[in-house]
Amino acid sequence: MSPQSIIRRHRVAALLGAALIISPFVVSFAQSASGIGASNTVATTQTPVAGITAPNGSFAPIVAADKPAVVTVTTVMKAQPETMSEDQPFDGGSPFDDYFRQFFGDQGVPMPKAPPQQSQRAEALGSGFIVGADGTIVTNNHVIDGATSIKVTLDDGTELPVKLVGRDAKNDLAVLKVKAAKPLPTVKWGDSDKLMPGDQILAFGNPFGIGTTVTAGIVSARGRDLNSGPFDDFIQIDAPINHGNSGGPLVDVGGNVVGINTAIFSPNGGSVGVGFAIPSDQAQKVVAKLMKGGDIEYGYLGVQIQPVTQDVASAMGLDHPGGALVAAVTEGSPAAKAGIATGDVITGFAGEAIKDPKDLSRAVADVSPGAKETLDVWRNGKTMQISADVGRNAEDTQTAANDEGGKPSAGEGLRVPSLGLGLTDITPDVREELNLADNQRGALVERVNPDKAASAAGLEPGDVIVAVDRTPVKSARQANQAIAEAGKSGRKSVLLLVDRGDAQIFVAVPFAAG
Known part of the structure; x- marks a missing residue:
C-alpha cells in the first residue's frame, strides 16, 4: 500500500484545533493529551552529531539560542453554538452528553437543562517564530484564519498586539508584525533542500497551550504529498508534535529554521510521533512576498x-x-x-x-x-x-466542455471481454437517470467485472468513455471497435478518456491483465 493510501485512511490534522481554551472542546482535547504515553517521549540520550558542541550530545545550546524567538499566537474567534431552548436537555453534539446520560439519564433522573445559549468567543493557540528584529513573525495561515483578533506572547511572557501583514491559504503561511520597545531575538532561515532522511531536527511550539516546548526527532522523508493542495511538498518528521505546534519552527542541528510545523498524522487526534512541516525553501519565498503586504496572485x-x-x-x-x-x-x-x-x-x-x-x-x-x-x-x-x-489563478475548477456532435445510437449493451467492461449507449432515459448533460456523448460503463483489468484500473459503473486512444467515440459500438483496434496494435494498454461527475480523467487499462 502506498504512503498516500495510508495517509488517506487516517487523519492528517492541522495542528491548531486542540489548543482551544474556552468551550467544551477543551475537555476532549485534555483527554487526548492525557492519553499520550511513553511512546511519544523523546529519549534522553542523544547520539552526538556535528554542530552540537556539548560532549554528551545535549541540544541545550540550540534551545537556548532559538527558544527566545519562538512565540505563542493567540486568536479570538466567534463561536456559533447551536440554538437550544431553555427546557431542552443536553443532547446530540455536546461533549458532556455521555457523562450526563451515564450519571443521570440511565438512572431515571432527569438530565440537567441546558442554559440559555449566547454568542461566545473562543480562544485558540498556535505558534510562530520571529524572523525580523523589527517584530516580523511567521506562522501558519490556519492559525489565524477566521480570527477576529490576534495576540502574540513572547517567550518571556510579554504580550503584544499584532498586525496581520499578509497571508496565503494555498501555502498555509501568514506573516504578522508586532511592535516592541527593543529589538527582538530572531532565528535564521536554513536550507531545507540539504535535509536528508535521518538528519536530526528539533520542533518548537506551544502544544495544548502549556508553554514553549521542544521535541527532538529525525527527518524520515522528503516531498510528502498529503493531497491538501497544489504545493504539497512536506518534510515528514519522526518527532512528537501536537495540536498547538502549528506555525512553530523546525530547526536543524545548526539551529536554523528548515521547516514550519503544520500537520500531524493521527488516527485519533493525538500525536503518534509523525508530523509534517513546510520546507523552509518554499516558505521563505512566500514569506518574502507576503512581507510586502496583501495576498499572492498565482x-x-x-x-x-x-x-x-x-x-x-x-x-x-x-x-x-x-x-x-x-x-x-x-x-x-x-x-x-x-x-x-x-x-x-x-x-x-x-x-x-x-x-x-x-x-x-x-x-x-x-x-x-x-x-x-x-x-x-x-x-x-x-x-x-x-x-x-x-x-x-481561478478559484473554481472547471472542466473542458464536450462539444462533439452526433446523436446517440440505439442502446445495445456491448461487452469488452478483454477489459471486463459492459458498455451501453447514452439513451434519453440514461441521460435523465444519470443527470448527464444534453451534449454528453460517449459509451456508458454499465458493468465492470471486479476480476478484470478495467476494475483494477479504477473504472466504475456510471463512467462515460468519451475517447479511446485520444480518438473521440460517440457510442458503445465505436468504443468497442476502437478498443479492439488498440488491442491489435500490439500495445500493452489502451488509453480511455473518461467523464466522471465534474471531472475528466485518462485511465490506462492493460490488455495483459485482462
Whole structure:
C-alpha cells in the first residue's frame, strides 16, 4: 500500500484545533493529551552529531539560542453554538452528553437543562517564530484564519498586539508584525533542500497551550504529498508534535529554521510521533512576498492534469513515464487560447523539466499573471513548443466542455471481454437517470467485472468513455471497435478518456491483465 493510501485512511490534522481554551472542546482535547504515553517521549540520550558542541550530545545550546524567538499566537474567534431552548436537555453534539446520560439519564433522573445559549468567543493557540528584529513573525495561515483578533506572547511572557501583514491559504503561511520597545531575538532561515532522511531536527511550539516546548526527532522523508493542495511538498518528521505546534519552527542541528510545523498524522487526534512541516525553501519565498503586504496572485493555465504512469505511457507510445497528461482544457482559458489540447503531455515549462503534475502546478503558480512562457508538449509522437500567456489563478475548477456532435445510437449493451467492461449507449432515459448533460456523448460503463483489468484500473459503473486512444467515440459500438483496434496494435494498454461527475480523467487499462 502506498504512503498516500495510508495517509488517506487516517487523519492528517492541522495542528491548531486542540489548543482551544474556552468551550467544551477543551475537555476532549485534555483527554487526548492525557492519553499520550511513553511512546511519544523523546529519549534522553542523544547520539552526538556535528554542530552540537556539548560532549554528551545535549541540544541545550540550540534551545537556548532559538527558544527566545519562538512565540505563542493567540486568536479570538466567534463561536456559533447551536440554538437550544431553555427546557431542552443536553443532547446530540455536546461533549458532556455521555457523562450526563451515564450519571443521570440511565438512572431515571432527569438530565440537567441546558442554559440559555449566547454568542461566545473562543480562544485558540498556535505558534510562530520571529524572523525580523523589527517584530516580523511567521506562522501558519490556519492559525489565524477566521480570527477576529490576534495576540502574540513572547517567550518571556510579554504580550503584544499584532498586525496581520499578509497571508496565503494555498501555502498555509501568514506573516504578522508586532511592535516592541527593543529589538527582538530572531532565528535564521536554513536550507531545507540539504535535509536528508535521518538528519536530526528539533520542533518548537506551544502544544495544548502549556508553554514553549521542544521535541527532538529525525527527518524520515522528503516531498510528502498529503493531497491538501497544489504545493504539497512536506518534510515528514519522526518527532512528537501536537495540536498547538502549528506555525512553530523546525530547526536543524545548526539551529536554523528548515521547516514550519503544520500537520500531524493521527488516527485519533493525538500525536503518534509523525508530523509534517513546510520546507523552509518554499516558505521563505512566500514569506518574502507576503512581507510586502496583501495576498499572492498565482499563475493559471486552465488544464486538468494527471500523472503519466507506466500503463499510460505504454498506451500512448511513450518510451517512459513522466510529465503531466492533460485530461481536460478549460474553455476560454490561457491553455485553450494557446492551443493546448486534451491528450497532450506537458514535459517542460519555462525551461524547467516537468516530471509530474505537481511540478507543473508549482511552476505555473510561481509565475506572475500576464507572463508569457513556453511549454514543451508531446503530441502524437512528436515534441513541440507552445507559447502561452499565463493568466490569473481561478478559484473554481472547471472542466473542458464536450462539444462533439452526433446523436446517440440505439442502446445495445456491448461487452469488452478483454477489459471486463459492459458498455451501453447514452439513451434519453440514461441521460435523465444519470443527470448527464444534453451534449454528453460517449459509451456508458454499465458493468465492470471486479476480476478484470478495467476494475483494477479504477473504472466504475456510471463512467462515460468519451475517447479511446485520444480518438473521440460517440457510442458503445465505436468504443468497442476502437478498443479492439488498440488491442491489435500490439500495445500493452489502451488509453480511455473518461467523464466522471465534474471531472475528466485518462485511465490506462492493460490488455495483459485482462
